[in-house]
Amino acid sequence: MGEILVFGHKNPDTDSIVSSLVMANLEKKLGRNAISCRLGSINKETEYVLNYAGVEAPKLIESAEAGTEVILVDTANRKEVLDNIDELKIRKIVDHHQVAINTGYPLYYRAEPVGCTETIMYKLYKENGVEIEKTIAILMLSAIISDTLLFKSPTCTPEDEKTARELANIAGIKIEEYGMEMLKAGTDLSSFSIDEILKLDAKEINLKEVKSIIAQINTASIPDVMQKKNDLESGMQKVIDEKGLDLFVFLITDIINSNSQVIALGKNANIVEKAYGVKLVENTAMLEGVVSRKKQVVPILTENA
């Protein structure tokens, strides 16, 4: 087996970057020539994690030659990876999302409905008898904290928390203290333009026939972000016009109190009202207890689309 590229989804979050590093490390330990890659820039939270762990970011790639062998981590969605994915040879997938890819050939596929890819990676290390070193433990733990919002997201399973606590022992980290610092680092929007904020963690999703973007950012203070509401709305409207969207949902998620303020624009914005039984006032509403796009937003909006 020659060179094999390991990458997660575009707009990489901490789990995607960490999965790429952790999986490439495992493959290398097992004697394979794996290269950790990423399909986009590092966000502030991930930057904090990489600095803390003293690890370099994966290699940024924008394309891969037809026939290249790849491993997908933290995604099994052809729209979220390289455009020519159908020309590449997917050797493995390790993921915790929906299946949204087709291959003409068998491959190694490992997915579980858990809160974070690292909870599966942890098992792969154990099964292969590869020691989880301190640096790897820091990375894995950080991704679990990120994806589960410190175990407060409804996507978090008991297994995620158990795995995180075992990793914290290896890493020598106090989870709550470190976790809150890390999450807060991710809420620093000061260096971003409005357009960049809207793209930081945006997913293009079809809710049945409704062409949508659902973007999300974390914050420790919803009012701070809502000061930019007018500019955010202008930016969202621009994207709607450019991409011909039916709906743009922007979630401002309070990581302290576990709520989300939603801004919804587009001709199908009423789906949000129907889905949550709320009234959008000046395009916005508070969604109590909603923090998980995957579990509390996409399926509910889809049902009501």
Next chain:
Amino acid sequence: MGEILVFGHKNPDTDSIVSSLVMANLEKKLGRNAISCRLGSINKETEYVLNYAGVEAPKLIESAEAGTEVILVDTANRKEVLDNIDELKIRKIVDHHQVAINTGYPLYYRAEPVGCTETIMYKLYKENGVEIEKTIAILMLSAIISDTLLFKSPTCTPEDEKTARELANIAGIKIEEYGMEMLKAGTDLSSFSIDEILKLDAKEINLKEVKSIIAQINTASIPDVMQKKNDLESGMQKVIDEKGLDLFVFLITDIINSNSQVIALGKNANIVEKAYGVKLVENTAMLEGVVSRKKQVVPILTENA
């Protein structure tokens, strides 16, 4: 978790039937209300296996209500299962084929590019600490022998053979002797009409744009089957006309000598000639060393389509 239906692909082969039984048994041992099902009749080889093991066939089902929870085994192909698969909740997939399904939700997905689903099932039993009883071992071993043609198929990996030998110890079975008897039982076509023979193990596959069926039977004597050549061709032509096929490939696979006689009909029959560098004489040719549809037929025909 309520009732959960476990089934493999239509036109079930031994691996599909065994996977359903073995997976449902594992789920039950883990406290879940799983029901082993099948989507078609039991073939002669599988009948031999079930009789030997003293196990009843899975429950035959033709449909399932929307919302039913299911586990797919030995397939991840939406076309090979129930027509309303998109309305069902797929909780798990355990498979060794291509990915040809999309879900809107995360699930447990376990696939490896090995020769038989049971090689993965064996690991699942171990990982869950569930003892493999003698009856289960007989079933699993039989499926591995079936899918790998007694380890002679190029789809067979060292792991398949190793797993089979461990299962043979539990089952108290001499692999070569039992395996040849079992495979031969599967070659008995005496009770089938021509139409039934053509459907016994037929897969509808699009080779790029070429609408095809690739059917396969095993035999201990190619000349015996070729006595029916005229009738087989009439039957194939009838299916081509009915389904508007571009290609019907019928493989008669010699399990003793590991070759296949191919009969190819349809306006794209020349793909077979191109793919294997052979000349079809009266629609037929010998394909030396070809025994695996998955590894030696589908990809090669696709490349040349």
